[in-house]
Every structure is written in structure tokens, then in C-alpha cells.
Amino acid sequence: MTLSPPRHAASPVPPSPPAGKKKPRRSVGSKVLGGFGEILITLGVLGLLFVVWELWWTGIEAESDRQDSLNEFYANAPEGFPEISPGGEDDEEEGTDSGPTPADFEVCYTLDDGTEIGCAPHMRSQTGPEQIMGTVYAPRLGDTWAAPIRHGTTTNQIDRGGVGHYVHTEFPDEPGNFALAGHRNTNASMLGNQDDLQTGDAIYVVSYDGIYVYEVAERHVVTPQSTEVLASLPGEPGAEAETGVLTFTTCHPMFSNRERLIHHAEIVDFVPIGGQAPDELAHHEYISQLFYTGGEA
């Protein structure tokens, strides 16, 4: 079948290109422009890939690192750690659930309402680069949310799926600011949902010293230079703190680095090893190794 010009065509068909199979040669200008276009497309794809890497790829390794860190933390009780009788399965078999058996602990300071806050010698000893000081639980952020705490806030600590302790801030066993940093959008986004925290929510810091119980008291957004949020008494650098505060810092707003989202939580209680675990934590597999989870005695 041959193509004939449409009948209404006024002029004869222009002569078709020679029947040879050679493609028409592109002009030099066309080649240069085409190559330039390809480079632009390549750069665009590279940019997109970088975003994919930052938001997604970094989370894979960090999440597996977080799981390993938790397992390792709970598998390696410090030397000389007392045998814990959690009152779990073993005791129930014998029908002699003895209830919580809080271990003796050294009191570091006392809250206004008389609550005694225990010392944290184990946490203070776990400040090496590969060590986990403890684990922080915030039930509001998820039933399985558990963040290992490393000592330091460089990428070596906070890129590994957990939170990092600002080294110049205090420890939970003294009046002052126990300040932690975590990622919002990258590296497993430990504090990605930090803004879900509401006033009164409990935050638990668990170590081989016990559970430090905090209640969220304040949320605000500051510039990255507002280091007064890390002060012993947040907002008043140089002032002496009388009680313990936990501070979460992360990026704000989402997908940006412009500001910092800050939550302060005040210490309200301390549970020694072997004591009654808070109901909200009882379902975490490791908590029953260290605390009594058999319900209120």
C-alpha cells in the first residue's frame, strides 16, 4: 500500500527524503543542546535521589541499629547487678507472687513532695562512644516507641536511631536539665512525632538505676541558637535548678532546619530496680526483666 496525497491537497507532495536508511544528521547545535538537557535531567534525578536517601535510606540502617542497641542494652546487665525477681511467670507458677521488691537505692536528692530520686551510677558509667546510657520511653509516641540514649549529640550518636544526651547538661539523678536531641525527618526520625506530646504525658527514662518518671510541662519553638533551653533551669541560664527536667530538642518545622521544637518535662517520680513498673511500660518485653509488672499488688 502506498500513501497518496489527500485529494484536497492543493500542491503536490514535496519530494520525500532519499530512500536511504541513513538518519538525518543532527546539527552541532542540536547535539550540544541535547547533551546539556541530558545533564540537567541527570542533576535533577541526582537531587531527587539525595532526598530519597536523606528521608528514607538513612532510616533503614538507623532503625536496625536502634533495635540492636536496645537488645544489647538489656542483654548486658552491669557487673554485680542484683538478681531481679520480677514476680512474673516464675512466681506465678508457684502461686507466690510476692509483689514488687524494690531494691535499696542511694538517694541523690528529694523532690518538694518528698519523692526520693535515686542516684544513677550505672547511667553515668555508660558514656563511652559505643555505650547506651539508658532507654527513653514516651507512650504517647507509640506503644513500641523506645529510644536508646547515647552520650553526645554528634552524628556518631544521634544518626544511629535513638537520642543523644547533650554532654554539658545534667543527668537525671541531679536537679537540672537532662537534655536529649533526636532527628525529626531522617535517620529513623526518632522524634518525628515529638509534636504529638501533650502536657501531662509521661516520659520514662529507664536505666540499670531505675525509672525516672517525667511529665511533659511545656512546648515551644525556638531558633537553633537559643541555648537557654539547655540551661539547668530552662530559660534562665546561670540560675540554679531545684528539680529535674527532661528536654527533647528536634528540628522544626517538618522537613526544615530553620527552628527547633522543644519539649520540657518535669521529674515527678522514681522507681527503683525491682519496683512496680508503670502500667504504660508493662508490655515492653524488657521492662519485666528489671521491674515488677504483675499489676498493682
Added chain:
Amino acid sequence: MYAWFFNEVLPGPLWLRIILTLLLLAAIVYGLMEVVFPWLSEYSPLGDVTMEE
């Protein structure tokens, strides 16, 4: 540029060139993700979440 690479540099029949292309792309993406981007992020402020002490 890419057409020339596909037609002139890669050897073999069409199916082989397609497979080679996919393999090369996978290798490049993996290299970017594991080596180039982590290096690049040292110079990027995006992952910086801490207060500037």
C-alpha cells in the same frame, strides 16, 4: 550522550545492553546511597537537629 553510550559503548545485542544498563544504574545508585550521599551530608545542614552550643 546516553544514546551514544547505549548504542556505541555497550557491547552485545539489545537485550544484553538493556541488562548492562540496569546493572550499571543499580551500581551507581548504590554507590551514591552508600558513599557519595553520606559524604555529602557532612556538608549539608539538613540533618543538623541539635542546639548550636
